[in-house]
Amino acid sequence: MAHEWTAEKSTLLDWLIALAGKIGKSLNDRIIFAGQLAAFSFSTIYWLFARPAKKETMVAACYRIGVQSLPVIMLTGTFIGMVLAVQTHPQFKAVGLESRLGAAINLSLVKELGPVLAATMLAGRVGSAIAAELGTMRVTEQIDALASMGPNPIHYLVVPRFIACLIMIPGLTIMADAMGVLGGAFFSIKLLGVDWGYYWEYSRNAVALYDVFAGMFKSIFFGGAIALISCYQGFNCDAGAEGVGKASTKSFVVSFVMILILDLILGIFLDKIHVVWFGGGPKAVV
Amino acid sequence: MADEDDRNLTEPETGGEPVWEGQVYTSADGTRRVLRRRPPVLEACHLGVEFDDRYILHDINLKVHKGETLAIIGESGCGKTVFLKTAIRLIAPTEGTVLFSGIDLGELNSRQLSEVRTRIGFVFQQAALFDSMSIGENIMFPILQMNPRTSRSELQDRVADLLLEVGMTPEVADRMPVELSGGMRKRVGFARALAAEPELMLYDEPTTGLDPIMSDVINELMIRARDNHKVTGIVVTHDMKSAKKVANRIVMFYPQSRLDEGESQIVYDGPADDIDNSKDRRVTQFVEGIAGERLMEMTHTRSE
Numbered sequence: 401m402a403h404e405w406t407a408e409k410s411t412l413l414d415w416l417i418a419l420a421g422k423i424g425k426s427l428n429d430r431i432i433f434a435g436q437l438a439a440f441s442f443s444t445i446y447w448l449f450a451r452p453a454k455k456e457t458m459v460a461a462c463y464r465i466g467v468q469s470l471p472v473i474m475l476t477g478t479f480i481g482m483v484l485a486v487q488t489h490p491q492f493k494a495v496g497l498e499s500r501l502g503a504a505i506n507l508s509l510v511k512e513l514g515p516v517l518a519a520t521m522l523a524g525r526v527g528s529a530i531a532a533e534l535g536t537m538r539v540t541e542q543i544d545a546l547a548s549m550g551p552n553p554i555h556y557l558v559v560p561r562f563i564a565c566l567i568m569i570p571g572l573t574i575m576a577d578a579m580g581v582l583g584g585a586f587f588s589i590k591l592l593g594v595d596w597g598y599y600w601e602y603s604r605n606a607v608a609l610y611d612v613f614a615g616m617f618k619s620i621f622f623g624g625a626i627a628l629i630s631c632y633q634g635f636n637c638d639a640g641a642e643g644v645g646k647a648s649t650k651s652f653v654v655s656f657v658m659i660l661i662l663d664l665i666l667g668i669f670l671d672k673i674h675v676v677w678f679g680g681g682p683k684a685v686v
Numbered sequence: 687m688a689d690e691d692d693r694n695l696t697e698p699e700t701g702g703e704p705v706w707e708g709q710v711y712t713s714a715d716g717t718r719r720v721l722r723r724r725p726p727v728l729e730a731c732h733l734g735v736e737f738d739d740r741y742i743l744h745d746i747n748l749k750v751h752k753g754e755t756l757a758i759i760g761e762s763g764c765g766k767t768v769f770l771k772t773a774i775r776l777i778a779p780t781e782g783t784v785l786f787s788g789i790d791l792g793e794l795n796s797r798q799l800s801e802v803r804t805r806i807g808f809v810f811q812q813a814a815l816f817d818s819m820s821i822g823e824n825i826m827f828p829i830l831q832m833n834p835r836t837s838r839s840e841l842q843d844r845v846a847d848l849l850l851e852v853g854m855t856p857e858v859a860d861r862m863p864v865e866l867s868g869g870m871r872k873r874v875g876f877a878r879a880l881a882a883e884p885e886l887m888l889y890d891e892p893t894t895g896l897d898p899i900m901s902d903v904i905n906e907l908m909i910r911a912r913d914n915h916k917v918t919g920i921v922v923t924h925d926m927k928s929a930k931k932v933a934n935r936i937v938m939f940y941p942q943s944r945l946d947e948g949e950s951q952i953v954y955d956g957p958a959d960d961i962d963n964s965k966d967r968r969v970t971q972f973v974e975g976i977a978g979e980r981l982m983e984m985t986h987t988r989s990e
Contacts, residue, residue, distance in 0.1 A: 544776050545814035549882070550804040550831040552796055 440554075440632045444562055447555040453563060454556070461560040465526050466568030470575065476521045477576030480513050481505060481583030489592050499598035503606030505584040510577050510607060515615045516663055518576035519622035522569055523655035527630035530561055531651035534634025535644040543635070553635070562627040569623030570616050577615065610678070614670045621666060625658045725788035726751050727886050727918045728773055733782035735768050741942045742768045744951055746782070748937060750886075755912050755919040757933035757958065759926065761972065764939040765951070766922040767811070770888050773920065774806055775799060787885070804832055807879030807887040807917070811894060813871040815863040821874050822859030825849070828882035848877040852907060869900035876907050880915065887911055889921040893928045901928060908932045926973055933958045938969055 484505045492498050534557060537543050543553050581603075588594040630651040637647040726749040733746040742765040750756050758766045771777045773784055775791045784791045786802055794802060807828075815824050825845045829836055836844075846856035852873040863871060872892065879887060889908060893901035905928050911917045912932075923929050929936055938954035938961075945951060954961060954969045961973055 540812060540817075541810045541814040542816055544771065545808065545810055545816070547776055548774055548803055548806065548808040549828045550800040552800060 436636070437628070437632050440635070441628050443554050444558050444628060444631070447552060447559050448562065451555060453559045457556065457560040458563060461564035462568055464529075465522075465561070465564045466571060469522060469525055469568075469572055472521060472525060473518055473572045473576050474579045476517060477514065477579030478583035480517055480576070481509060481580035481585070482587040484508060484513070484580075485584045485587040485592060489588065489594075498594055500602045500606075501588050501592075501594050502585065502599035502603035505588065506581055506603045507606050507611060509580040509584065510615045511611045512615070512663070512667075514577040514580050515573050515619045515622065516659060518573045519569065519619060519626065519659045520656055522572065522623075523626050523630075523652050523659065526565065526569075527626045527651045527655045528648045530627070530630035531633040531637070532644055532648040534631060535637030535647040538635060538637045539639055539643060558627075558631040558635075561631055562624065565623040565627035566620060567623075569626065570619040573616060573619035577612070610674060614667075614674075617670065618663060618666045621662050622659050625662060626655045629655045629658060725785065727787060728920070729785040729788075730769070730773070731783045731785070733769070733772060733784065734780050735765065735772055735777060736780040741780075743772070743779075743939075744942050746951060748952070748955075750918060750920055752918055753912070753916060754935060755908065755921065755933045757921045757923055757929035757936045758939060759923060759929050759936060759972065760939035761941065762924075764941040766939055767890055769939070770808075770890055770920065770922050773888060774803060774808060804828070804882055805885050807882065807884035809872070809875050809879045809887065809889045809892055811891045813863075813868075813875035815871055815874060815878070817863050819863075820859065821849075821861050821863065821866070824863065824874060825859070825878050825881050828878060832882050844881065845877075848881055849874075851880070851910075852877045853903060869896050869903070872896065872900075872904060873907070876904070880911060880917075883915070884917060887917045887919045889919060889923075891923055892921065893923065893925045901925065904928075905931050926975070930958050930961070936961050938972065940968055 485501065488504050489498070489501060492501050492504065534543070537546075537557070543557070546553050546556060585596075585599060589596045589599055633647040633651040633654070637643045728748075728750040730746050730748045733743055733748075734741060735743040746769065748756075758769060760766055768777060772779050773786075775784065779792070786806070789802060791799060791802065815821070816827070819827070822842070822845045825848055826841045829841060829844060842859075845859050849856050849858055854870065854873060854877075858866070858870070858874075863874070866874065876892075887908075892904045892908065896904065908919060908921065909932055912919055919932075921929065921932060934957065936954060936956065936958045937952055939951055940953045942951055953966055954964055956964075961969065964970060964973070
């Protein structure tokens with residue numbers, strides 16, 4: 401009996417040790433990943449200032465990241481606005497505040513949903529494409545070939561994409577916000593019958609310039625995070641088609657998690673700044 | 687005034703005397719010469735590379751002199767390609783140093799390393815052409831790295847010359863890499879590596895995956911690069927026929943994992959035409975392509 405108990409105890413102990421080992425390894429891998437990503441980011445920032453990026457690579461990156469993402473971002477923005485109208489209208493109507501619908505839709509659009517959902521969409525469209533492109537270059541030795549001819553691959557491949565994301569993603573966020581505002585207004589006024597005068601009046605009162613700035617400010621960080629994470633995943637891609645696929649998927653997942661973390665941190669930070677500068681918290685919608 | 691002798695001399699022809707830079711000596715033909723000792727084009731000193739706690743290369747000591755073509759042979763996984771990439775510091779060594787023309791690559795900052803790399807051409811196994819650029823742009827790329835102000839017409843002339851040199855028509859310049867066959871891509875890779883007029887060419891398995899005729903074309907190109915452009919070369923290959931044809935000297939690597947403590951990873955280092963006379967079983971096995979014996983060894987190792 402005692403022997404059985406000891407055996408059971410030993411099995412449990414082994415299991416616990418194995419579990420602790422797995423947790424430790426996973427934690428260790430994440431710390432290494434964070435360290436390598438930080439080193440990669442510092443290297444990118446060094447090359448950003450060390451030598452200007454080539455104009456032709458910059459223009460190409462801006463075109464692919466910015467201009468080619470425009471249709472999908474406009475579509476995303478429009479639907480966010482319309483969905484917000486659909487979801488919030490019954491709640492506001494129930495308490496007789498239907499006229500204030502515009503304030504709720506537009507404030508949540510410019511401060512939160514516009515930047516976050518636009519960045520999520522771009523992490524999927526732009527980030528995955530960057531990771532797949534650089535990953536393919538890695539596995540076919542094109543990055544090695546580039547380095548062997550002199551240029552620093554981070555300067556030549558990462559810096560233009562990083563700058564393009566920093567410039568274009570806030571621009572695309574403005575477009576997503578604008579389309580969301582129009583989509584929400586169209587749905588609320590034309591289909592749900594909200595009075596357009598009240599709709600815009602309450603929107604104008606609720607949404608301050610600072611709110612628009614807060615959304616834009618966040619999107620700059622989202623853009624930088626998407627570029628760095630995607631380029632890092634591409635540069636450190638495993639061999640073969642499977643490696644490229646994994647790099648692409650990981651770039652989206654890690655970018656998305658980073659967008660959420662940054663959104664929380666920047667949201668708190670921007671609210672504190674608002675209190676310091678304007679002497680009060682954000683305006684109430686209702 | 688004595689003539690300058692800048693050959694890769696390690697000993698003066700006067701024999702036995704201590705040598706120093708600038709020493710005046712009388713050569714065999716009676717002319718007075720000044721000894722100019724030149725460092726090897728590439729020198730690996732106690733080079734070691736470790737991946738995942740496993741040594742791929744360990745304590746490699748190798749010198750490659752100007753004008754020579756060295757072939758590195760050995761079975762898959764013995765570290766040939768790793769050596770080639772470490773030689774240009776695409777892989778940072780775990781231990782030891784690599785000197786290019788006497789310059790320790792490990793001591794250079796990234797700008798200096800970039801400059802040194804422009805003096806080295808690399809022909810990759812799968813050509814590694816930039817697939818977003820046309821063939822012409824691929825070949826122009828290293829030229830523009832050397833001199834960004836090269837005029838468009840000059841670039842086009844140079845691209846046409848290089849394409850002709852590798853046996854292709856200048857019209858290919860407008861095509862994309864994806865439109866070319868494997869052999870054509872390798873020749874374009876060759877042209878691209880030659881474009882910057884390098885002092886050293888590194889060839890990573892240049893004939894692998896090619897038919898015998900195309901392999902011969904690539905061998906000829908390597909010989910021409912050595913003879914016409916006076917380029918020093920290091921060829922990594924499995925192809926013994928190619929190694930004997932293009933190289934003056936052959937070095938054979940043996941996988942580090944199968945060596946005993948203290949054994950050198952370089953199991954042959956000598957003239958290309960002398961490798962057939964080697965008495966080392968590992969060398970003869972590889973040169974004669976005796977797969978059966980090796981297969982038996984591998985099966986035996988696995989069952990153990």
